[in-house]
Amino acid sequence: MVGFCIFGAGRMGQLHARTLLDNDKANLRYVYDVIPEAAKELAERSGAQVAPDIRTALASEDVDAVIITTPASSHVELVIEAARAGKAIFTEKPLSEDIETARHAIEEISKAGVITAMGFMKRFEPSHYKLIQAVKSNQIGRVELVVLTNRDIHVTILELVKETHKTAPYTLLRESTVHDFDLARVLLGEEPVEVYVSGSCLVEPEFEPIGEIDAAMTTLRTESGQMCHISNIWRTQYGYDQRIEVFGSKGMLRAENRPETSVMHFREDGILLDRLIPSSEEDWASDDFFMPKYAAAYPHEMNLFVDAVLSGEPPLVTIYDGYRAQMIVEAAVKSLATNQPVQIEKD
Ligand SMILES: NC(=O)c1ccc[n+]([C@@H]2O[C@H](COP(=O)([O-])OP(=O)(O)OC[C@H]3O[C@@H](n4cnc5c(N)ncnc54)[C@H](O)[C@@H]3O)[C@@H](O)[C@H]2O)c1
Known part of the structure; x- marks a missing residue:
């Protein structure tokens, strides 16, 4: 126990x-x-x-x-x-x-x-988990390009952004893109050595005067030339948009968004699918809109942590992964501030 x-x-x-x-x-x-x-x-x-x-x-x-x-x-x-x-x-x-x-x-x-664990739960969403296993077991050969899409339905942390801007600017990169940096590391299988971020304020008018951003396009590069592109924005009109594409020397893997049900409505003007998860109005409006998508991921990561403590074997994601992701965040923040590619620190 x-x-x-x-x-x-x-x-x-x-x-x-x-x-x-x-x-x-x-x-x-x-x-x-x-x-x-x-x-x-x-x-x-x-x-x-x-x-x-x-x-x-x-x-x-x-x-x-x-x-x-x-x-x-x-x-x-x-x-x-x-x-x-x-x-x-x-x-x-x-x-x-x-x-x-x-x-x-x-x-x-x-x-x-x-023993430590880090709350990068996106690795444990069932489709992401399976895709990561497929990459690790060499099913698409050498990974060459990774494309990550991580777009929130709406801004949920306006006050936090305003509060932390002076001491820890660019909350989008720190709170949201940090998940993508973790996914990029595990999917590329090599540490990124360079990051370039282009950011904008496209959504929340209160960010503009303080110099914050709510949209970013980021590229990462590894020593051997693999690349990753990350697309973030804090407003969609169509639901919580979470996708992964990994292009390898022998094929490609994709984890797509899923609609709430598989029902297809064939109509005169086209074919209609359900809304993406979460689909209810209440979940869309809530600040917790990300939870239904990752509902299975949270217990998975925590139950693995319990097992790791009992066995003494490190779990899949440790605080060291958090540290590596943080190194990318800090380089990304510099890149955004200088509009230049920035080398990511080694250990
Ligand atoms: N992995 C994910 O999906 C995910 C999602 C949301 C938030 N988070 C992260 O989880 C953390 C908490 O987020 P949240 O949404 O639960 O925030 P929250 O504001 O709902 O809860 C934070 C709680 O911590 C308390 N607190 C603040 N400082 C404390 C301290 N020094 N000691 C003890 N208690 C303290 C606050 O009173 C509050 O009750 C954040 O780091 C956030 O980035 C992760």
């Missing part, structure tokens, strides 16, 4: 707590949140206790693993505290808001030798 504590009882903390409740190898023991009522509500719902502070939860022998679902600015600090306490760590993305503190976290993790 793996004893857990959750730091951050918001949307993602609640979601991961539900997976723990359904897993008979996991037990949520403590919840901590800077807002005590939020911690109390989740703890009561989950049969856990409210931790008065982080240290109390980390000092408990009943706690083997920590789930960090606070905002990005506190991830590194919590990762380091948990590593020093010898706990296994799952943290939500992004790992940090800069590369120096991310590197520090990696040093502490490696000193502590703890």
